[in-house]
Amino acid sequence: MSNTPIRVAINGYGNLGRGAEKAILASDDLEMVTIFTRREPDSLDTVSGKVASVSDMADYVGQVDVCINCGGSATDLDQQGPETVKLFNTVDSFDNHSHIPDYYATMNKHASAAGHLAVISSGWDPGLFSINRVLSEAILPHGSTYTFWGRGVSQGHSDAIRRIPGVQDAKQYTVPVQSVVDRILAGEQPELETRDKHLRECFVVAEEGADQAAIEEAIVTMPGYFADYDTTVHFISAEELQRDHSAMPHGGRVIRSGETSEGTNQVYSFNLALDANPEFTGAMLVATARACSRMAAAGETGARSVLDIPPALYSPKDGDELRAHFL
C-alpha cells in the first residue's frame, strides 16, 4: 500500500524458516532483514545470504517490522514466542491445537506489555483451515464440518515408527479415504469414526536382520498413533526411501455440509494440494507478516489469530485495486 518495504526477520532456519525466506524474497513489498539462528551463523547456507545469531536479536530493534518465529510448537515456540515479542511484532505457526488458548493468553500478555502485536497459529491448519471452519459454520449453522488431512507426510507418526527397535528409517503418509470424501462432497453428512476418515501408509527401512513381521505388528497396534486406523506397512531400501519419499507433500480439506432449509443441501469445501508443506506454510506466514505489520502500524497490540485479520491485509495490493479486480 505504501512504497516503503515491510522489514521482515525470520527466527529459526529449518524447513519452515527456509520456506518463509523464499516467500519474502518472492515479494517485492517485503525486505528480508535477517535470519536469527541458535546455530553458528557462519554454518548456515541461507538463500538470501543473511544470517545473525539469536543472541544479537536485541540489536535489530528498530530495523524489523515483524519477526516470523519458525520454531516448532512442541518446545521452541513456548519460549521463542514470549521472548521475541518483547522486541518485535511477531507471527508464528503454533499448531498444538489443545494448547492454543494458553499460548494465546501468554502471547497476549507479553505482546500487550511490550506494545507489540503477535499473530499466533497462522499457516494452513491452524490457519486457512481455521478461517474456513469459522466462515462455513457462520454461513451454515445447521450442518457438519469435516477436516481431512493428506495425502501427506506426518512427522510425528514417522518419528514414532523410527523409535521401534529394528527400524532404521521411516516415512508415514496420512491418506484421506476418498470414498468418504466423495460422499460428503455429494451432500451426505455421515457420522464417522477415526478409522473411516484416514488410512495410514508406512514406508519402513528395516535394519539388517531385523524381524519385519514384529516391526509391522508393533506399528499397526501402536496406541494413539496407528491402532485406530487401517495401516499398511511397506518395507523398502534406504535408497528407495531417499529417492521416492524425500519430498514433503501435504494438504487436506475442510468441508462443511449444511442445510439452509429442509432438504436443501449446501456444500462448502476448501482444499489444498501441496508439493511442499514447509514452503506453503512459510508463504502463508509471510502473507500474515504483511498483515501483522499493517495492523501494528494502525496501533493494534496484543495477540491475534488469522480469525482476526481482514483478507485485504494479506495482499500487497491496495483496496482500490482489490475492489476493481478481485471482488
Added chain:
Amino acid sequence: MSNTPIRVAINGYGNLGRGAEKAILASDDLEMVTIFTRREPDSLDTVSGKVASVSDMADYVGQVDVCINCGGSATDLDQQGPETVKLFNTVDSFDNHSHIPDYYATMNKHASAAGHLAVISSGWDPGLFSINRVLSEAILPHGSTYTFWGRGVSQGHSDAIRRIPGVQDAKQYTVPVQSVVDRILAGEQPELETRDKHLRECFVVAEEGADQAAIEEAIVTMPGYFADYDTTVHFISAEELQRDHSAMPHGGRVIRSGETSEGTNQVYSFNLALDANPEFTGAMLVATARACSRMAAAGETGARSVLDIPPALYSPKDGDELRAHFL
C-alpha cells in the same frame, strides 16, 4: 458475543430476501425485525409473518441494527443502497463487477455522511470467491487464478433465450468443463479461452408451431451470451421445465495454482455446490450482517467489502470459543 440480539431487517422480498429471512430465523443471536417491500405488505406471505411498506422505513430508525438490501444490482441497488444507508447500516450483494468501484464510492459517501456502515458485494461471487482470490494470490504471488461457475442456472442467459421469438420459456445452465478443472487441480496452469472453461446447456420450451431449428441457431450464435461457448439446446415441454428445472442450484470454484519455488506446485481451491443459490447467498448476507453490526458498534463508518472483515466477526461465537475449537 453479547446476549442482546442483533436486530436485522430485510429490504426486498424476492428469492434472495426469502433466503435471508430463513437464515435470520435459523440464527439464535439475530432478531428478524421486519421485511420492507414496495408491494402491498398484505400481499406478501413471509415465513416470519413480518412485513412493512418500504415507505414506512424511516419509522424503523432505532429499531434496526442492520438492513440487508436484497434488490438486484441491475437497477435496484443503485437506488436502494444510498437511500437505505441514510437510515441504517446496510449489507448488500451488489454483483455488477465492473461497477463495484463506482458503487463503493457512492455508498462510502452516503454511509460516511450518515455515520453508518455499508458492507457491499457480499455473497459468494462477489463474496467468498473474492476472499479466496485475494488470500490465495497473497500466499502464492507467482501463479494463475481460475474461477469456474456452475453447474448452475444463469438468470441473465435464461432471460436472453426467452427474448427470442417463438420461445415460451427457458432455463440455461452454465457448466464448467470438468476435464479442464481436473488438469488445474492436478497442478497445470493452462492458458484458457472462454470456450475452454464453460459449456452452456439450454432447456427451451418452444411455442406451438415455432421453428425449433431457427431458435437453436438464434441461441448458439447470440453474441456476448452464447457465440463464444459450446452450447447445447434441448427442446422440452413446459411440464418438463417446471418439473425438472425449477430449482436454483449453483456453485463453482476458485482455484489458485502457483509455485513457491522452481517446480514446486501448490494448489489452493475453494468450491461451492449449492442446491439453492438464493438461500446460500442469503445466509452469507446474514452472516455479513452480523459482522457489519459489530463493526458499526465499534465505531466504523463508510463502505466496506468482505475483504475488510475479519472471519471471527461472521460467527456468533466469541473469540475464546473460536480459538479453543475452530483454530
